[in-house]
Amino acid sequence: MKVLVTGGAGFIGTNLCNELRSRGHKVIACDLYNTERDDFIRCDVRNYRQLEKVFDEYGPFDYVYHLAAEYGRWNGEAYYENLWQTNIIGTKHIVRLQEKYKFRMIFFSSAEVYGDYEGEMKEAVMQENSIKDTYQMNDYAISKWAGELMCMNSAKMFGTETVRVRPVNCYGPHEEYTPYRGFIPKFIYHALFDKPYIVYKGHKRIIDFVEDTCRTFANITENFFCGDVYNIGGKVEWEKDIKEYSDIILKAVGRDDSIITYKESEGNTTKIKTIDFSKSIKDLKHDPKIDPEEGIKRTVKWFKWFYRIEK
Amino acid sequence: MKVLVTGGAGFIGTNLCNELRSRGHKVIACDLYNTERDDFIRCDVRNYRQLEKVFDEYGPFDYVYHLAAEYGRWNGEAYYENLWQTNIIGTKHIVRLQEKYKFRMIFFSSAEVYGDYEGEMKEAVMQENSIKDTYQMNDYAISKWAGELMCMNSAKMFGTETVRVRPVNCYGPHEEYTPYRGFIPKFIYHALFDKPYIVYKGHKRIIDFVEDTCRTFANITENFFCGDVYNIGGKVEWEKDIKEYSDIILKAVGRDDSIITYKESEGNTTKIKTIDFSKSIKDLKHDPKIDPEEGIKRTVKWFKWFYRIEK
Numbered sequence: 001m002k003v004l005v006t007g008g009a010g011f012i013g014t015n016l017c018n019e020l021r022s023r024g025h026k027v028i029a030c031d032l033y034n035t036e037r038d039d040f041i042r043c044d045v046r047n048y049r050q051l052e053k054v055f056d057e058y059g060p061f062d063y064v065y066h067l068a069a070e071y072g073r074w075n076g077e078a079y080y081e082n083l084w085q086t087n088i089i090g091t092k093h094i095v096r097l098q099e100k101y102k103f104r105m106i107f108f109s110s111a112e113v114y115g116d117y118e119g120e121m122k123e124a125v126m127q128e129n130s131i132k133d134t135y136q137m138n139d140y141a142i143s144k145w146a147g148e149l150m151c152m153n154s155a156k157m158f159g160t161e162t163v164r165v166r167p168v169n170c171y172g173p174h175e176e177y178t179p180y181r182g183f184i185p186k187f188i189y190h191a192l193f194d195k196p197y198i199v200y201k202g203h204k205r206i207i208d209f210v211e212d213t214c215r216t217f218a219n220i221t222e223n224f225f226c227g228d229v230y231n232i233g234g235k236v237e238w239e240k241d242i243k244e245y246s247d248i249i250l251k252a253v254g255r256d257d258s259i260i261t262y263k264e265s266e267g268n269t270t271k272i273k274t275i276d277f278s279k280s281i282k283d284l285k286h287d288p289k290i291d292p293e294e295g296i297k298r299t300v301k302w303f304k305w306f307y308r309i310e311k
Numbered sequence: 312m313k314v315l316v317t318g319g320a321g322f323i324g325t326n327l328c329n330e331l332r333s334r335g336h337k338v339i340a341c342d343l344y345n346t347e348r349d350d351f352i353r354c355d356v357r358n359y360r361q362l363e364k365v366f367d368e369y370g371p372f373d374y375v376y377h378l379a380a381e382y383g384r385w386n387g388e389a390y391y392e393n394l395w396q397t398n399i400i401g402t403k404h405i406v407r408l409q410e411k412y413k414f415r416m417i418f419f420s421s422a423e424v425y426g427d428y429e430g431e432m433k434e435a436v437m438q439e440n441s442i443k444d445t446y447q448m449n450d451y452a453i454s455k456w457a458g459e460l461m462c463m464n465s466a467k468m469f470g471t472e473t474v475r476v477r478p479v480n481c482y483g484p485h486e487e488y489t490p491y492r493g494f495i496p497k498f499i500y501h502a503l504f505d506k507p508y509i510v511y512k513g514h515k516r517i518i519d520f521v522e523d524t525c526r527t528f529a530n531i532t533e534n535f536f537c538g539d540v541y542n543i544g545g546k547v548e549w550e551k552d553i554k555e556y557s558d559i560i561l562k563a564v565g566r567d568d569s570i571i572t573y574k575e576s577e578g579n580t581t582k583i584k585t586i587d588f589s590k591s592i593k594d595l596k597h598d599p600k601i602d603p604e605e606g607i608k609r610t611v612k613w614f615k616w617f618y619r620i621e622k
Binding site: 153 | 391392395396399400403436437438439440441442443445446447448449450453454457460461463464467
């Protein structure tokens with residue numbers, strides 16, 4: 001199969017290209033900047049002309065994994081111009097190209113679309129539940145839900161074929177640290193560089209090692225249920241308190257917790273998020289294998305390599 | 312009161328400025344292009360710097376009516392880059408300025424947020440109903456719902472004060488014809504210029520004369536229920552078939568129906584939209600006075616003046 005991965009030089013994109021190539025697919029990656037990589041072309045999805053050039057020069061594609069996006073709640077609030085241009089105008093460009101070229105798309109949404117929903121997050125919540133249950137609470141979340149609606153509308157009007165995925169707390173190698181990243185890369189980076197960080201007690205999370213997640217993403221080419229949508233994340237039995245993740249990270253880094261300030265959980269965010277992954281397990285053969293201890297060990301190893309730390 | 316009207320040179324904006332000024336408010340209008348009007352400044356809401364300049368030079372404002380938007384389903388699909396930049400990035404700029412300057416905002420949404428909902432459109436539908444009942448069916452609708460969510464999120468996080476309004480089939484003077492406008496200006500323009508048009512039978516609509524709608528918008532300064540949202544449209548007893556509106560227009564223009572092709576209603580869009588306006592009648596003293604016959608007569612008169620037709 002010939003596959004395009006937008007955002008292909010990013011965290012998930014890099015891992016996904018590796019997985020798809022290991023299966024013998026012909027993969028073209030595009031992303032914001034020039035790189036040294038093979039089968040890569042610079043393309044800012046905000047610009048239709050640049051995207052069209054990718055299709056002219058490398059198409060046609062059987063599948064397009066559309067990952068290119070501004071990521072994260074606070075990043076989206078701070079850089080909302082970029083967020084909307086990339087996540088929405090960029091996605092609409094892709095949808096228009098899909099209407100023209102008829103490739104199958106995998107659209108990357110987010111579990112943020114469930115907003116502050118307190119029940120078990122099943123995919124059907126975004127159909128059956130009351131609208132106010134899942135009011136999206138930030139521009140990042142709104143942009144991802146808007147993107148899902150765009151894909152659904154195009155399917156209805158033009159018969160385009162898209163599967164939507166909602167990854168949950170994916171972590172691992174190739175996720176470079178910035179202050180807008182999640183708690184795993186944040187804790188690892190801070191622990192490695194002896195920088196203080198805060199751990200709020202009483203927050204439980206399920207994390208998913210990126211190579212596990214990407215195997216499932218790659219499976220979609222063989223299990224493409226047109227119009228469907230999937231939560232994709234770690235095993236329910238791997239659920240841990242954020243304090244436990246911090247402990248695992250300290251152990252993997254090999255240091256004590258003197259840089260950490262422990263705080264009681266913040267008033268409004270104590271809720272435990274429960275997410276149902278049974279649909280992706282059934283349809284997409286989702287089968288996470290790397291548990292948090294092993295995944296964090298590998299991630300720390302990658303961080304040491306990437307940031308040139310010899311310990 | 313000191314009031315800013317974004318999109319103040321547009322159809323509703325022009326009428327709203329007239330109404331607000333007639334009540335003694337100090338009104339500044341801004342819009343995309345330079346004009347000859349007084350108390351007007353050119354400002355493209357897509358550009359934060361231009362907006363900030365309006366506040367620096369003319370602020371502080373007690374109220375901001377945020378009307379600046381790309382309007383209409385097919386316009387939004389054809390010019391989606393402009394749609395998202397104006398309707399969303401522009402709105403976020405306004406929200407950020409609101410967080411800074413603390414003015415009260417009236418955000419202009421649309422009844423399009425109800426999507427394809429088949430029941431009676433009460434405001435509470437967008438809280439209580441199932442999400443799938445109101446999937447927004449086009450980018451214009453999605454952008455308006457996203458804008459509402461942005462206003463709600465800012466209210467929660469920063470205590471900003473906003474009222475949202477969802478106008479329904481507003482028509483009248485100062486609505487220049489383009490192919491992306493609604494059926495009233497379309498029929499009038501075509502009837503006046505002897506151009507053929509199609510009338511689909513069996514579609515019922517309620518229309519609202521813009522001066523009536525704008526009186527209600529202006530009332531919000533005296534009846535500001537923070538965080539609330541209102542459908543605003545004509546009287547339920549004025550509901551008519553689109554064919555009847557066409558007949559009224561032909562009569563007002565003074566011509567026969569030889570330019571019209573009548574067709575049976577299209578498969579999927581026969582539904583009669585029922586909208587509840589009782590909340591704006593109660594809270595905002597919404598009280599439409601100009602019935603469709605009179606309103607269309609006045610609108611035809613304005614069209615003849617604007618397009619320099621002597622008949």
